[in-house]
Amino acid sequence: MAVAALSAAEAPPQASPRAISRQRAIRRFKLSLLAPLIALFAFLLVPVLLLQLYFSFHQWTVYLSSWWDADYVGIDLFKEVLTDPRFGWATLRSLAFATSSTLGCFVFGFMLAYLMKRPFRGQAIYYIIFILPMLTVPVVVAYTAEMMLYQSGPINDVITRLSGFEFKPSWLSNPNIALMTVSLLEIWNWTPFSFIIMLAGLSAIPKEPVEAAEILGASKWRIFWEVELPLLRPVILLALVLRFLEAMAEFPKTWALFQGGPGSATETLPVYIFMTTWQYFQISKGAAMSYIVMLMMVVIVLLAIQLLRREKRSLDKMYEQSDEPIAGA
């Protein structure tokens, strides 16, 4: 009933045949644009997904010759993964890593974007400098970090000299701070991404409301807090969501630096899946784990899309200017 009412409200009251054929043509055009992606998805991703699905329901290891000879085990592998405490810890580590690095990227990216909001001399050079970390290959970031971060290495040395205090954390061997080390590297690596998004968002804010606030007596801080930030909400959400999803999948830096260690301090989901599949050769368990993680991510993505849509709608509503007052809206 509710669905019927909704579609009736959405359909134009009197759709002429011409309008309908026009709408169909538009839909066909949109589909034609999507076609290459759909083809790619169908021919590359779907077979892989199906194969993974097969593996996650059949017990197979590399010691068995033909993979189609593997025994069907039903949902046993899923049960095994979900009751595996190591998997639970890996999930928590991944969430902690993604949350901290996302917030870090956002705070620094937003600060840089705010500094770059107004044009100034030599801005392009700063822009390139701020973008550079993102263009660095993560494995290179990891190896460079390894050379800089050892206990008597240059970073600790410089901080010690500058502060006058003995600053000797073992970034690479202390299990209590290893995950934080990767998180800091992730922030260094991906702050440019948040920076670009926030800069685009900042430059899209209409200047009149800001000027109006200025002449009404608002300080820079109040303008930021009361005018710019509310108008930026959808962009902020986008920057956070995209970064979070990327961070959940971080593998190269973690692996190149720690291989999950020291102990299991940096054993995040991607690392654990990799180890299960390619070190313990439990291909089927790895496949089941991948499926579970994928479902987790799908839920997160759907929630994020829902949120982004709501934000976008409210933003559109804010800016739309009706000629007639909308009664009861």
Add this chain to the structure above:
Amino acid sequence: MARIELCNLEKSFGAVKAVKNLSFTIEDGEFVVFVGPSGCGKTTTLRMIAGFEDPSAGEIRIDGRVVNDLEPRDRGLGMVFQSHALFPHKNVAQNIEFGLRMKSVPQADRVKRVREVADMVRISHLLEKMPNQCSGGEAQRVALARTLVTNPSTFLLDEPLSSLDAKLRRELRAECDRLHQTLKRTFIYVTHDQEEAMTLADRIVVMRSGEIVQVGSPMEIYSNPANYFVADFFGSPSMNLVAGEVVQNGTSTRFRSSWFDFALPERFKAATPGTATLGIRPEHVQVHVGTKGDIELPVRLVEPLGKDTLLYFDASNDRAFVAVTEGLGMADIKVGERVALSLDQHLTHLFDTEGRRVNTA
């Protein structure tokens, strides 16, 4: 109290000079309208007064104090923007209250002031609505209220009505006028609409390519335009401007064009012979049916407007020659019919090749 002085004000954007050596004083309580075509520097001038643009040279003084280095919020001005610039995420009451909150006015006083101001511009019924639920006219009233509430010494209005339709524009124009009467504050109003300028201003500043062309009361500007540009810009329908030449013919001075030969009045006796433009307002052209006048022209188009009737004549000029007659008496004239016209001798203008008005003796 606010007397605003602009002294040799200049503003360049790169190689473009938007405002050139502008000096002008706006008296306290005056309603001054800056008018001119787009790109003439009027908005830039206003934005410099507001403090959003730094002058490239020159000084801005408010009550004798140089404010060039003052932030917009420290100048005690209020501004209404063309796009109303309401905060889209705050409701009408919160929008109006904003300025008071920034000045840390206590809550109870804020509520009272917001009510008063909302009553003043008749938007009390909108206080709970969001800006996107207001119509264009209502939004502009809210913007006015938001400025009013902070009690500024001077109101800066940047084409506040240009995004509204004709009826609303007239309504809000009257509102601005009423506010100026009751508040007795200085108003600086920028527009490209000559009608707004004529109806609102105590003094009009006509600008063109960054310079002041003429300053005067609406009547002065209308009846004594300093040059061709001002003559053409003000008045609707605009002044008839006929290209031709001044000829000294023994005792009399005549103006001739390809379709037009007119004895110039005594005051143009000293006019230098040569190319010139004759100007006459449509309402100063008399139309006679049958009798002989200064010129005879075929009617091209008749526009009965009710109160007046506009007659367009074929002239060999690229623009039509227009006459206004009162009432609908002339509305039945057939297109193509020849009609005699006489020009009011005292109200003709003559412009030289540079566009300057030829001064009368």
